Amino acid sequence: MFYLTNGARVSINGHATINFSAATSGTYSGVLFFGDRSDTGSAKNSFNGTADSLLTGAIYFASQAVQTLGDFSGTDGCTQVVGLTVEWSGNAKISKDCTAHGMHAIPAAELVRLVE
Numbered sequence: 694m695f696y697l698t699n700g701a702r703v704s705i706n707g708h709a710t711i712n713f714s715a716a717t718s719g720t721y722s723g724v725l726f727f728g729d730r731s732d733t734g735s736a737k738n739s740f741n742g743t744a745d746s747l748l749t750g751a752i753y754f755a756s757q758a759v760q761t762l763g764d765f766s767g768t769d770g771c772t773q774v775v776g777l778t779v780e781w782s783g784n785a786k787i788s789k790d791c792t793a794h795g796m797h798a799i800p801a802a803e804l805v806r807l808v809e
């Protein structure tokens with residue numbers, strides 16, 4: 694698990710091939726990136742990559758922005774994203790049930806609405 698604090702941000706860009714998987718047991722099973730909840734700011738955590746990259750686990754930045762661009766997805770589409778704001782663009786696969794990869798279920802609505 695990557696724990697980020699003191700203003701640290703994630704910035705993965707380009708055509709690098711990365712394969713990260715969260716632990717499948719223990720206190721933080723299923724958590725891949727965890728941003729300190731007391732860390733706020735306007736900087737984004739950026740995950741921009743290619744289809745050859747895998748991020749299997751939860752990306753948790755409850756008080757920070759998350760940007761996923763490109764084809765990032767986890768094994769079997771198991772990447773969960775929690776952020777203050779989330780920007781998603783590209784061809785990433787997602788899966789609702791990732792318990793086989795040590796992740797806890799996150800209740801999700803079947804419908805997304807834009808509200809002004």
